[in-house]
Each structure stands twice: as C-alpha cells, then as structure tokens.
Amino acid sequence: MKLLYKKVEQENGTITFYHTGKWKKLYYAIPEWNRKKIDAELEEYFIHQNRRYYLSEFVAVHNTFWNPNPPGYMTEFDGYMNDSFFSGYAIKVDSEEDRVKIFLFVS
Numbered sequence: 001m002k003l004l005y006k007k008v009e010q011e012n013g014t015i016t017f018y019h020t021g022k023w024k025k026l027y028y029a030i031p032e033w034n035r036k037k038i039d040a041e042l043e044e045y046f047i048h049q050n051r052r053y054y055l056s057e058f059v060a061v062h063n064t065f066w067n068p069n070p071p072g073y074m075t076e077f078d079g080y081m082n083d084s085f086f087s088g089y090a091i092k093v094d095s096e097e098d099r100v101k102i103f104l105f106v107s
Helices: none
Strands: 003-008 012-020 027-029 043-046 051-054 079-082 087-094 099-106
Touching: 027 087
Parallel strands: none
Antiparallel strands: 003 012, 012 099, 027 043, 043 051, 079 087, 087 099
C-alpha cells in the first residue's frame, strides 16, 4: 500500500511522492555488469518489487560535482533514479542500520 508522502507544486505541474513507510534491508553482491571484472567489489543493493536496485544506480543528491544544484524538494533524499520521463525513485539511506527507504515520485 502506497501512502502519500508529499506534493510539490511547480510552474509546469505537480510532483507527487509516495512511500510504503517501511525500511528495506541492504544486501551486498557483485552487480551483474561487473561479474567478469577481476577486481570487482561488493556493492550495496535492496530488493523492491522483485528487482535488485544497486545504490550505485542512483544519482547522489548531495554530490557537488555531478549534482551541483539539486532542486530544493530533493535535498531531504540521498539519491534518485528516473525510470521514465515522468516517474522515478528517491531513496533515504540509513547506513548505521544497513537499510533504505524508497519513495516513488510521479509528475
């Protein structure tokens, strides 16, 4: 069940964020795209709707080089990933407990 988290009104439309209110456990594995590398390292991932999402797939919101000016409504999150032009996922990471909270955003 998805719960409404927040709505962000903008000039070109509204962005709506949903979440389940649950934390997802982080696991460690070598991603499929790195398995043939000799020096491949373990990466953190979580499972959402029977799919693995590696943290390296998400754009870091607070990375001043790759994302120097994140939108104000995204600064509470640690990362985001678009899955289409109109939707994607944002995450909050709790590194002390090895878990992540995932949010669906739709415009």
